[in-house]
Amino acid sequence: DQQVKQNSPSLSVQEGRISILNCDYTNSMFDYFLWYKKYPAEGPTFLISISSIKDKNEDGRFTVFLNKSAKHLSLHIVPSQPGDSAVYFCAARFSGAGSYQLTFGKGTKLSVIP
Amino acid sequence: DGGITQSPKYLFRKEGQNVTLSCEQNLNHDAMYWYRQDPGQGLRLIYYSQIVNDFQKGDIAEGYSVSREKKESFPLTVTSAQKNPTAFYLCASSLSDRAGELFFGEGSRLTVL
Numbered sequence: 001d002q003q004v005k006q007n008s009p010s011l012s013v014q015e016g017r018i019s020i021l022n023c024d025y026t027n028s029m030f031d032y033f034l035w036y037k038k039y040p041a042e043g044p045t046f047l048i049s050i051s052s053i054k055d056k057n058e059d060g061r062f063t064v065f066l067n068k069s070a071k072h073l074s075l076h077i078v079p080s081q082p083g084d085s086a087v088y089f090c091a092a093r094f095s096g097a098g099s100y101q102l103t104f105g106k107g108t109k110l111s112v113i114p
Numbered sequence: 115d116g117g118i119t120q121s122p123k124y125l126f127r128k129e130g131q132n133v134t135l136s137c138e139q140n141l142n143h144d145a146m147y148w149y150r151q152d153p154g155q156g157l158r159l160i161y162y163s164q165i166v167n168d169f170q171k172g173d174i175a176e177g178y179s180v181s182r183e184k185k186e187s188f189p190l191t192v193t194s195a196q197k198n199p200t201a202f203y204l205c206a207s208s209l210s211d212r213a214g215e216l217f218f219g220e221g222s223r224l225t226v227l
Contacts, residue, residue, distance in 0.1 A: 004156070034214050043118075043204050043218025044157070089156060091214070099213045100145060100164060101172065104156035 003027045004092050006105035014113050019077040021108050023090030026071065030092035034102070035064060035075045038087045047088075048075070080112045116141045120205050120219035127192075127199070127226050135190045135222045137205035145213060146188035147206040150174060151221075157204065163188055164210065192224060200226045 005024045013019045023033075031052040036044035050057040050064045050073065057064050063076045077084055090105040118139045127133045139146065145164050149157040159172030163182040177196025182188050188207075192199045202223050206216035 009154070032214055036216075041221070043206070043220050044216075045218070046215045049214060091157075093214050100147075100162050100170075101159055102157075102214060102216070104158070106154060106156045 001026075002105075003030075004090055004103045004105040006088075006090055006108050008108050009106070010109040010111070012111045012113060013080045015082060016079045019075075019080045019084065019110055019112070021075040021077075021088050021090075021110065023073045023075075023105055024071055025073075025092050027092070027103075028071065029094050030103075031095050032093050032099075033064070033066060033073050034091045034093075035062075036089045036091060036104075037084075038089065038107070044089060077110075080110075082112050082114050085110055085112045118205055118207055118217055118219035120203075120222050123220065123222060125222060125224045127224065129226055130194045132191055132193050133199075133224065135192070135203055135205075135224070137188045137190065137219060138186055139188075139205075139207045139217075139219075140186060141207055141217060142185075143207035143217070144185070144210045145208045146182065147208075147216065148172075148178070148180065148188070148190045149204040149206065151202045151204060160190065160203075199224055 034049040035047040037047045038044040066073045087107045087109045089107045091102045121136045147162040148160040161180045163169035179191045204221045205219045
Protein backbone atom coordinates (compact mmCIF):
# COMPACT_ATOMS: atom_id res chain seq x y z
CA ASP A 1 0.00 0.00 0.00
CA GLN A 2 1.65 3.18 -1.20
CA GLN A 3 1.54 5.89 1.42
CA VAL A 4 3.17 8.51 -0.79
CA LYS A 5 1.95 8.70 -4.37
CA GLN A 6 3.25 10.58 -7.37
CA ASN A 7 0.65 9.80 -9.99
CA SER A 8 2.42 11.40 -12.95
CA PRO A 9 5.43 9.33 -14.05
CA SER A 10 6.56 12.10 -16.39
CA LEU A 11 6.05 15.76 -17.20
CA SER A 12 7.29 17.93 -20.09
CA VAL A 13 7.50 21.70 -19.81
CA GLN A 14 8.85 24.45 -22.04
CA GLU A 15 11.87 26.37 -20.78
CA GLY A 16 10.80 29.49 -18.92
CA ARG A 17 7.35 28.16 -18.02
CA ILE A 18 6.18 26.83 -14.66
CA SER A 19 6.65 23.17 -13.71
CA ILE A 20 4.19 21.75 -11.20
CA LEU A 21 4.92 18.36 -9.67
CA ASN A 22 2.26 16.77 -7.48
CA CYS A 23 2.33 14.37 -4.57
CA ASP A 24 -0.44 12.81 -2.48
CA TYR A 25 -0.12 10.99 0.81
CA THR A 26 -2.50 8.78 2.75
CA ASN A 27 -1.03 8.71 6.26
CA SER A 28 -2.27 11.69 8.26
CA MET A 29 0.52 11.13 10.79
CA PHE A 30 3.13 12.41 8.34
CA ASP A 31 4.19 15.86 9.44
CA TYR A 32 7.29 16.67 7.44
CA PHE A 33 7.63 16.54 3.68
CA LEU A 34 10.62 16.80 1.38
CA TRP A 35 11.46 16.91 -2.30
CA TYR A 36 14.57 15.34 -3.77
CA LYS A 37 15.99 15.69 -7.25
CA LYS A 38 17.86 12.88 -8.98
CA TYR A 39 19.96 12.83 -12.14
CA PRO A 40 20.66 9.48 -13.88
CA ALA A 41 23.31 7.31 -12.23
CA GLU A 42 23.64 9.71 -9.30
CA GLY A 43 22.26 9.79 -5.80
CA PRO A 44 19.30 12.09 -5.04
CA THR A 45 19.95 15.56 -3.68
CA PHE A 46 17.74 17.31 -1.15
CA LEU A 47 15.83 20.19 -2.69
CA ILE A 48 13.28 21.68 -0.32
CA SER A 49 11.12 20.71 2.64
CA ILE A 50 8.00 21.80 4.47
CA SER A 51 6.68 21.18 7.93
CA SER A 52 3.00 20.46 8.46
CA ILE A 53 2.65 23.66 10.46
CA LYS A 54 3.21 25.63 7.25
CA ASP A 55 1.38 25.70 3.96
CA LYS A 56 4.14 27.16 1.82
CA ASN A 57 7.91 27.23 1.71
CA GLU A 58 9.95 29.06 -0.89
CA ASP A 59 13.60 28.79 -1.91
CA GLY A 60 14.57 30.72 -4.99
CA ARG A 61 12.83 29.24 -8.02
CA PHE A 62 11.37 26.40 -5.96
CA THR A 63 8.19 26.61 -3.89
CA VAL A 64 6.46 23.77 -2.09
CA PHE A 65 2.78 24.03 -1.17
CA LEU A 66 1.08 21.80 1.38
CA ASN A 67 -2.67 21.22 1.62
CA LYS A 68 -3.15 19.13 4.76
CA SER A 69 -6.89 18.70 4.40
CA ALA A 70 -6.41 17.25 0.93
CA LYS A 71 -3.22 15.39 1.91
CA HIS A 72 -1.56 16.91 -1.10
CA LEU A 73 1.65 18.76 -1.77
CA SER A 74 3.11 20.25 -4.88
CA LEU A 75 6.46 21.56 -6.03
CA HIS A 76 6.49 24.60 -8.30
CA ILE A 77 9.56 25.50 -10.33
CA VAL A 78 9.50 28.97 -11.87
CA PRO A 79 10.98 29.59 -14.36
CA SER A 80 11.89 26.08 -15.50
CA GLN A 81 15.38 25.58 -16.91
CA PRO A 82 16.85 22.71 -18.96
CA GLY A 83 19.11 21.85 -16.01
CA ASP A 84 15.98 21.09 -13.98
CA SER A 85 15.40 17.99 -16.12
CA ALA A 86 15.62 15.14 -13.61
CA VAL A 87 13.49 12.76 -11.59
CA TYR A 88 11.82 14.39 -8.61
CA PHE A 89 10.91 12.34 -5.55
CA CYS A 90 8.45 13.37 -2.90
CA ALA A 91 9.11 12.00 0.59
CA ALA A 92 7.39 12.12 3.98
CA ARG A 93 8.16 11.23 7.56
CA PHE A 94 6.73 11.26 11.06
CA SER A 95 8.11 13.12 14.04
CA GLY A 96 9.61 11.38 17.01
CA ALA A 97 10.60 7.75 16.82
CA GLY A 98 9.81 7.50 13.12
CA SER A 99 11.76 10.56 12.13
CA TYR A 100 14.61 8.58 10.61
CA GLN A 101 12.38 6.70 8.20
CA LEU A 102 11.43 8.49 5.02
CA THR A 103 8.70 7.13 2.77
CA PHE A 104 9.33 8.00 -0.87
CA GLY A 105 7.02 8.26 -3.84
CA LYS A 106 7.95 6.60 -7.13
CA GLY A 107 9.12 9.83 -8.70
CA THR A 108 8.17 12.10 -11.59
CA LYS A 109 10.54 12.57 -14.50
CA LEU A 110 10.61 16.22 -15.52
CA SER A 111 11.83 17.17 -18.98
CA VAL A 112 12.37 20.87 -19.63
CA ILE A 113 12.42 21.54 -23.35
CA PRO A 114 14.68 24.38 -24.56
CA ASP B 115 35.60 17.89 0.01
CA GLY B 116 33.03 16.41 2.38
CA GLY B 117 30.73 13.75 1.06
CA ILE B 118 29.70 10.14 0.87
CA THR B 119 31.69 7.57 -1.04
CA GLN B 120 30.17 4.30 -2.17
CA SER B 121 32.12 1.47 -3.70
CA PRO B 122 32.14 -0.32 -5.97
CA LYS B 123 30.01 1.58 -8.45
CA TYR B 124 29.18 -1.57 -10.39
CA LEU B 125 29.25 -5.10 -9.05
CA PHE B 126 28.38 -8.46 -10.53
CA ARG B 127 27.71 -11.48 -8.39
CA LYS B 128 26.79 -15.06 -8.97
CA GLU B 129 23.73 -16.47 -7.30
CA GLY B 130 24.46 -17.85 -3.86
CA GLN B 131 27.31 -15.44 -3.13
CA ASN B 132 27.34 -12.78 -0.45
CA VAL B 133 28.57 -9.33 -1.43
CA THR B 134 29.45 -6.29 0.67
CA LEU B 135 28.88 -2.71 -0.47
CA SER B 136 31.02 -0.05 1.11
CA CYS B 137 29.83 3.35 2.33
CA GLU B 138 32.09 5.97 3.91
CA GLN B 139 31.23 9.53 4.90
CA ASN B 140 33.37 12.43 6.13
CA LEU B 141 30.51 14.78 6.92
CA ASN B 142 30.62 13.96 10.65
CA HIS B 143 27.00 12.84 10.46
CA ASP B 144 25.67 10.59 13.20
CA ALA B 145 22.96 8.88 11.14
CA MET B 146 23.51 6.65 8.10
CA TYR B 147 21.10 4.78 5.85
CA TRP B 148 20.87 2.22 3.08
CA TYR B 149 18.16 2.48 0.43
CA ARG B 150 17.33 0.33 -2.54
CA GLN B 151 15.90 1.62 -5.81
CA ASP B 152 14.31 -0.57 -8.46
CA PRO B 153 13.28 0.67 -11.94
CA GLY B 154 10.15 2.82 -11.77
CA GLN B 155 10.08 2.58 -8.01
CA GLY B 156 10.76 4.93 -5.17
CA LEU B 157 13.54 4.44 -2.69
CA ARG B 158 12.93 1.82 -0.03
CA LEU B 159 14.75 1.80 3.30
CA ILE B 160 16.80 -1.30 4.08
CA TYR B 161 18.59 -0.36 7.31
CA TYR B 162 19.49 2.77 9.19
CA SER B 163 21.80 3.64 12.03
CA GLN B 164 21.38 6.59 14.37
CA ILE B 165 24.68 6.14 16.21
CA VAL B 166 27.74 3.91 16.25
CA ASN B 167 27.11 0.29 17.26
CA ASP B 168 23.38 0.63 16.78
CA PHE B 169 21.15 0.04 13.75
CA GLN B 170 17.50 -0.67 12.98
CA LYS B 171 15.70 -2.53 10.23
CA GLY B 172 13.87 -0.57 7.61
CA ASP B 173 11.02 -1.72 5.41
CA ILE B 174 12.93 -4.37 3.43
CA ALA B 175 15.72 -5.69 5.70
CA GLU B 176 15.29 -9.39 4.91
CA GLY B 177 18.35 -10.84 3.20
CA TYR B 178 20.59 -7.91 4.18
CA SER B 179 22.94 -7.22 7.07
CA VAL B 180 24.85 -4.14 8.23
CA SER B 181 27.38 -3.07 10.82
CA ARG B 182 28.28 0.31 12.30
CA GLU B 183 31.61 -0.03 14.06
CA LYS B 184 32.81 3.44 13.11
CA LYS B 185 30.95 6.70 12.70
CA GLU B 186 32.27 7.11 9.17
CA SER B 187 31.42 3.66 7.85
CA PHE B 188 28.19 1.72 7.27
CA PRO B 189 28.78 -1.32 5.03
CA LEU B 190 25.88 -3.34 3.64
CA THR B 191 26.09 -7.07 3.00
CA VAL B 192 23.69 -8.53 0.49
CA THR B 193 23.38 -12.18 1.46
CA SER B 194 22.38 -15.17 -0.59
CA ALA B 195 19.06 -15.09 1.28
CA GLN B 196 18.04 -11.93 -0.59
CA LYS B 197 15.74 -13.31 -3.27
CA ASN B 198 15.95 -10.46 -5.76
CA PRO B 199 19.20 -8.59 -5.12
CA THR B 200 19.68 -6.96 -8.53
CA ALA B 201 19.10 -3.26 -7.85
CA PHE B 202 20.63 0.18 -7.39
CA TYR B 203 21.78 0.68 -3.80
CA LEU B 204 22.09 4.11 -2.23
CA CYS B 205 23.83 5.02 0.98
CA ALA B 206 22.98 8.26 2.77
CA SER B 207 23.78 10.18 5.93
CA SER B 208 22.23 12.98 7.92
CA LEU B 209 22.56 15.07 11.02
CA SER B 210 20.51 13.62 13.84
CA ASP B 211 18.37 16.72 14.26
CA ARG B 212 17.74 16.98 10.51
CA ALA B 213 16.97 13.34 9.89
CA GLY B 214 14.89 13.93 6.77
CA GLU B 215 17.57 15.86 4.92
CA LEU B 216 19.72 13.11 3.54
CA PHE B 217 23.03 13.38 1.74
CA PHE B 218 23.32 10.51 -0.72
CA GLY B 219 26.27 8.79 -2.29
CA GLU B 220 26.38 8.10 -6.02
CA GLY B 221 25.08 4.57 -5.61
CA SER B 222 26.20 1.03 -6.34
CA ARG B 223 24.56 -1.04 -9.03
CA LEU B 224 24.49 -4.74 -8.18
CA THR B 225 23.70 -7.30 -10.85
CA VAL B 226 23.22 -10.95 -10.01
CA LEU B 227 24.10 -13.25 -12.87
